[in-house]
Amino acid sequence: MTLVAGVDSSTQSCKIVIKDAATGALVRQGRASHPDGTEVDPQFWWDALLSAIDDAGGLADVAAISIGGQQHGMVALDVDGRVIRPALLWNDTRSAQAALDLIEELGAEELAIRTGSVPVASFTSTKLRWLRDAEPENAARVAAVALPHDWLTWRLRGYGPADESSLGPVLEELTTDRSDASGTGYWSPASGEYDTAILVRALGHSAILPRVLGPAESAGTTPGGLVVGVGAGDNAGAALGLGAMPGDVVVSIGTSGTVFAVTPEPVADVTGTVAGFADASGVSLPLVATLNAARVLRSTAELLGVDNDEFSRLALEAAPGADGLVLVPYFEGERTPNLPNATASLHGMTIASTSRENLARAAIEGMLCGLAAGLDAVRAVGVRETRLLLVGGAAQNPAIQAIAAQVFDAPVVVPRPGEYVADGAAVQAAWALTGSRPSWPIDIVAEPAPDLRPVIRAQYARYTTS
Numbered sequence: 001m002t003l004v005a006g007v008d009s010s011t012q013s014c015k016i017v018i019k020d021a022a023t024g025a026l027v028r029q030g031r032a033s034h035p036d037g038t039e040v041d042p043q044f045w046w047d048a049l050l051s052a053i054d055d056a057g058g059l060a061d062v063a064a065i066s067i068g069g070q071q072h073g074m075v076a077l078d079v080d081g082r083v084i085r086p087a088l089l090w091n092d093t094r095s096a097q098a099a100l101d102l103i104e105e106l107g108a109e110e111l112a113i114r115t116g117s118v119p120v121a122s123f124t125s126t127k128l129r130w131l132r133d134a135e136p137e138n139a140a141r142v143a144a145v146a147l148p149h150d151w152l153t154w155r156l157r158g159y160g161p162a163d164e165s166s167l168g169p170v171l172e173e174l175t176t177d178r179s180d181a182s183g184t185g186y187w188s189p190a191s192g193e194y195d196t197a198i199l200v201r202a203l204g205h206s207a208i209l210p211r212v213l214g215p216a217e218s219a220g221t222t223p224g225g226l227v228v229g230v231g232a233g234d235n236a237g238a239a240l241g242l243g244a245m246p247g248d249v250v251v252s253i254g255t256s257g258t259v260f261a262v263t264p265e266p267v268a269d270v271t272g273t274v275a276g277f278a279d280a281s282g283v284s285l286p287l288v289a290t291l292n293a294a295r296v297l298r299s300t301a302e303l304l305g306v307d308n309d310e311f312s313r314l315a316l317e318a319a320p321g322a323d324g325l326v327l328v329p330y331f332e333g334e335r336t337p338n339l340p341n342a343t344a345s346l347h348g349m350t351i352a353s354t355s356r357e358n359l360a361r362a363a364i365e366g367m368l369c370g371l372a373a374g375l376d377a378v379r380a381v382g383v384r385e386t387r388l389l390l391v392g393g394a395a396q397n398p399a400i401q402a403i404a405a406q407v408f409d410a411p412v413v414v415p416r417p418g419e420y421v422a423d424g425a426a427v428q429a430a431w432a433l434t435g436s437r438p439s440w441p442i443d444i445v446a447e448p449a450p451d452l453r454p455v456i457r458a459q460y461a462r463y464t465t466s
C-alpha cells in the first residue's frame with residue numbers, strides 16, 4: 001500500500017492524516033496544539049508539526065506529504081532566513097487602519113480588479129503596511145515574506161537558518177500555491193502574477209516572494225526523499241478534501257467561520273464582502289470569513305460551566321429565537337461585516353428570556369446568522385447552491401446541525417466528522433506523487449430536515465447592520 005500524508009496547520013492546532021493513496025482510507029493520524037494568541041512565533045508551528053508526525057507514528061512508510069494551513073499569516077524573514085518577529089495571524093486586527101490606508105491610496109475597485117479582493121486586516125498586505133508604520137526597523141530587515149504553509153513547506157524540504165537546517169537559508173526556494181497566494185493581497189488570481197507594486201506600497205520595499213506552483217506540482221522533496229506537495233490555504237484544502245463540486249457551498253465552523261464555493265471564474269467583489277480567492281484545483285474559491293465562530297460557543301459554554309454535549313442539550317431545550325434573546329457575537333472584533341473594533345453584545349434580555357437554555361441557543365443562532373449573511377454574499381456574486389456542507393470542529397455538535405437547518409434557507413448536509421483540510425493536503429500529496437488527482441469518496445452522516453425559522457434572522461437583523 002502506498003501511503004500519503006496531509007497536514008492542517010490551523011489556528012489552534014496541527015493535525016496530520018496518513019492515508020492509502022489508492023482509496024483515501026485513513027490509516028492513522030496525529031495532532032498537537034498551537035499556542036493561543038493572534039501573534040505566534042512560527043517555531044511553535046514547526047515543533048507542533050514534528051509532534052503531530054510523531055503522534056501519527058512517523059513518516060518512515062510514507063511516500064509523499066503536503067501542508068495545508070491557516071491563511072494570510074505574515075512570516076517575515078531576514079536575509080539569513082530567520083523569522084524577524086512573531087507572525088501576525090489572520091485574526092489579528094491591529095492592521096485595520098493599514099487596510100484603510102491601502103484602500104484610500106489605491107482604491108477599492110482597483111484593488112479588487114488587481115488582486116480579486118479588497119483587503120481587510122486579515123490580509124498579509126495590511127500586516128506588512130502595519131510593520132512598515134509601527135516597526136520600521138523590522139520592516140527594513142524583511143528579505144522575504146512567506147505564509148504559514150509556505151514556511152513549513154520550506155522547512156520540511158530542509159531549508160532554514162544555517163544553524164538549524166541542512167540546506168541553509170535559500171530564500172529563492174520558498175514556494176506557495178495559488179490559493180494561499182490569493183490571500184496575500186498582492187497576487188492576482190486572474191493573471192497568476194504577483195503585483196509587486198502593491199507589495200512595495202505596503203512594505204516600503206520589494207522582497208522575495210514564494211514561487212507560485214500549480215495544483216499538480218511538487219514543491220520538491222524532504223532531505224529524506226519524501227515528495228512534498230504544493231500545499232494550500234486551509235479553506236481551499238477543505239474544498240479539495242471534500243471534492244466540492246458546482247452546487248456545493250461549504251460552511252466551515254472552526255476558529256474562523258467561512259462560507260465558500262469552487263467556481264470556474266474568478267470573482268472580484270468591490271464591496272469587499274467576498275474575497276475572490278483561488279482554489280487548490282486550478283479555478284476559484286469565492287469566500288466570506290468571520291472571526292467569531294467555534295470560540296464563541298466555547299466562551300458561552302465556559303460561562304455556563306458546561307461541556308460541548310451539555311451546551312448542545314441546553315440549546316436544543318430552547319425555542320427557535322430564544323424568546324427574543326439575541327447574541328451579536330463580535331467577541332474578537334469582526335471581519336464580515338468589517339468591524340475590527342467591535343465587541344459582542346446581548347440584546348432582548350427580560351426576566352423570561354434570560355435563561356441558560358436561551359443563552360446557549362442565542363450564541364449558536366448569532367454565530368450562524370453571521371454565516372447566513374455570508375451565504376447571501378456569495379449568492380450575490382453568482383454562486384448557486386444545491387446543498388450546504390457543514391464542516392469544521394463545531395459541525396459535529398447536534399444543536400449546531402439542527403439550528404443550521406433553521407437559519408439557512410438551503411439544504412444542510414453533514415459529512416462524516418473528519419479533518420478535511422488535512423484530507424485535501426493528502427489529495428495534493430497523492431497528486432504530486434502520481435501525477436493525477438485522486439477521487440476519494442466522502443460520507444454524508446446527517447441531513448437535518450429543512451426547518452427554516454425566519455424569526456431567527458429577523459430578530460438578529462434588528463441589532464446589526466448586515
Ligand SMILES: Nc1ncnc2c1ncn2[C@@H]1O[C@H](COP(=O)(O)OP(=O)(O)O)[C@@H](O)[C@H]1O
Binds near residue numbers: 011253254298308309
Ligand atoms: N462538539 C463541539 N461543539 C462545539 N464546538 C466544538 C465541538 N467540538 C469541537 N469544537 C470546537 O471546534 C474548534 C476546533 O475546530 P477546528 O475546525 O479544528 O478549528 P481550527 O481549524 O480553526 O483550528 C475548537 O474551538 C473547539 O472548541
Ligand SMILES: O=C(CO)[C@@H](O)[C@H](O)COP(=O)(O)O
Binds near residue numbers: 069070233
Ligand atoms: O482567514 C481565513 C480565511 O480567509 C481563515 O479561514 C483562516 O484561514 C483560519 O482558518 P481556521 O484555522 O480557523 O480554520
